[in-house]
Amino acid sequence: MKVLEGMLKADGLKLAIVVSRFNEFITNKLLGGAEDAIRRTGGSLDDVTLTWVPGAFEIPLAAKKLAESGKYDAVIALGAVIRGATPHFEYVCAEAAKGVAQASMGSGVPVAFGILTTE
Structure with a gap:
């Protein structure tokens, strides 16, 4: 059997x-975790471009533009959507x-998906 497996090297x-x-009290922690993982796998934060967007709904467009720029080997998408009393949660999460x-x-x-969808 041939096994294809990625390496944890940045x-x-x-x-x-x-x-x-939006929900920055959570997304700051996600960002800190991503930065830590990059450093622990040999990457340098000097090789990272950080882009802030208003909310989770805006993440895909920014991720698309960055990915299509040809400047990056990978993109990491981080966000947090917390369920409220409206169906807005479902729309934002799905999109x-x-x-x-x-x-x-x-x-x-x-493009790594790091968007939490929580109650």
Whole structure:
């Protein structure tokens, strides 16, 4: 059997991170975790471009533009959507997930999905 498996190495990679400002008390922690993971796998934060967007709904467009720029080996999408009393939660979660997947598939650049959808 042939097994294809990625390596957990970030050294030499140019990365972009897109983070939503909404629910910043959570997204700041997600950003800190991403930065820590990059450092622990040999990457340098000097090779990272950080982009802030208003909310999770805006993440896919920013991720798409960054992925299509040709400047990055991968993009990391970080956000947090918390359920409220309206169906808005369902729309935002579904569109953010679909948009991030489309950004990756359309560009051929990996876009990691780090958007929490919580109660």
